[in-house]
Amino acid sequence: MKLTFPKFMSGKLGGSNNSKYxxxxxxxxxxxxxxxxxxxxxxxxxxxxxxxxxxxxNIKNDWNKLIPDWDGDDTFFKHINKEQLTYNDYYxxx
Numbered sequence: 001m002k003l004t005f006p007k008f009m010s011g012k013l014g015g016s017n018n019s020k021y022x023x024x025x026x027x028x029x030x031x032x033x034x035x036x037x038x039x040x041x042x043x044x045x046x047x048x049x050x051x052x053x054x055x056x057x058n059i060k061n062d063w064n065k066l067i068p069d070w071d072g073d074d075t076f077f078k079h080i081n082k083e084q085l086t087y088n089d090y091y092x093x094x
Contacts, residue, residue, distance in 0.1 A: 065084060
């Protein structure tokens with residue numbers, strides 16, 4: 001894209017200038033390269049924003065907790081990677 005713009009502006013992108021289709025070919029070629037550049041730019045952005053496998057594991061662990069750790073930053077996240085104890089025995093009250 002950045003290399004074809006100066007060629008497009010100087011008229012060197014369409015091949016022979018004697019052809020009656022040279023200007024149309026140059027314009028189509030330039031717009032095609034611009035379209036390709038936009039596609040790959042968006043693809044690279046999406047790939048950069050995609051979380052890694054470790055990030056996905058952390059998201060899964062946070063979303064599947066029964067009791068969320070809202071104030072984890074107050075304890076410097078010392079309870080991360082600890083087993084979450086939940087009691088289902090209502091007979092004994094805990």
